[in-house]
Amino acid sequence: MMPVHENLKGRVAVITGGGGVLCSEMARELARHGVMVAVLNRTAEKGKRVADAINQQGGTAISVQADVLDRASLEKAREEILAAFGKVNILINGAGGNHPDAITDSEVHSGEPSGKSFFDLTEQGFSKVFDTNFLGAFLASQVFGEALLAAEAPVIINISSMSAYAPMTKVPAYSAAKAAINNLTMWMAVHFAPFGLRVNAIAPGFFLTAQNRDLLLDENGEYTERSQKILKGTPMKRFGQPxxxxxxxxxxxxxxxxxxxxxxxxxxxxxxxxxSGV
Structure with missing residues (x-):
């Protein structure tokens, strides 16, 4: 177990997508260091489970229902959090994910009329994935930005991906959105640097989560061909753990x-x- 960062005690973190596999682990860890955590999730029950677990373990957390693509929803969440905790020091933009309508069935175009090709992807599906991963981070940063600027040692953490650097096959919308997250991270870092608001991102490698389980495990729980490719390209030869x-x-x-x-x-x-593969 890592040593407690004492100077984080009493700070407030807002975590969008806080009910997910990776961000719920972040929420629990920050709470262990004395951070008061607001778990934002579109599905209220998922966020509540995380907040309840933190409170039962002696931490301080609240669950707030919010949709990162709905500014009014985020503004309502902000007011609820400020009423409960009085400030926001940390924003983690963790809401994201993928959707079948934005995923091709094959890694490369086959020219055959079978399976979902690039030309079958829907505008709605593509936009939904891009917006959830990118626009949601932008809107949350806007809505919580002024509270961050008024707080001690403010910081925004965006969640990127390996796909930001070299786009993964099958998931063009997700890949494009994560590349945009890297760019937005740099832009906001420069924009807010004179006021002490730091903006950075974490790019997880390949972690087994609820969103990608069907891509990485077959119906028997065994690694898929895609998983084998990932592990072959990962020198440490394992998937990441939260x-x-x-x-x-x-x-x-x-x-x-x-x-x-x-x-x-x-x-x-x-x-x-x-x-490099060799």
Whole structure:
């Protein structure tokens, strides 16, 4: 277990998508360091489970229903959080995911009229995935930005992906959105640097989550062909676990450790991005 960062005690973190596999782990870890956590989730029950677990373990958390693509919903959540905690020091833009309507069936175009091709992707599906991963981070940063600027040691953490650097096959909307997240992270870092608001991102490698389980495991729970490709390209030869992100998270949110770090995206990928394949 990592040492407690004492200077994080009493700070407030807002985590969008806080009911998900990776962000719920982040929420629990921040709470262990004395951070008061607001778990934002479109599905209220998922967020409530995370908040309840934190409170039962002696931390402080609330669950707030919010849709990151609905500004009014985010504004309502902000007022509820400020009423409960009085401030916001940390924003983690973790809401994201994929959708079948934005995923091709094959990795490359086959020319055959079978399966879902690039030409079968719907505008609605593509937009939904792009907006959830990118526009949601933009809107949440806007809505919580002024509260962050008024707080001590403010920081925004965006969640990127390996697909931002080299787009994964089958998932063009997700890949494009994560590439945009890296760019937005740098833009906001420059924009807010004179006011002390640091903006960074974490780019997880391949983690087994609810969103990608069907791509990585077959009906028997065995690794798919896609999984085998990923592991072959990952020098550490395993998928990431949620706890693998926590050290990087703590480093980035604690200004005592990373006070001069802004505008970077940190890969946590088991060496995937460094490996050429030979």
């Amino acid at each position: 706890k693998d992100l926590l050290g990087t998270l703590l480093w980035l949110v604690d200004e005592a450790y990373s006070g001069f770090v802004t505008g970077v995206t940190v890969p946590v990928d088991g060496g995937f991005m460094a490996y």
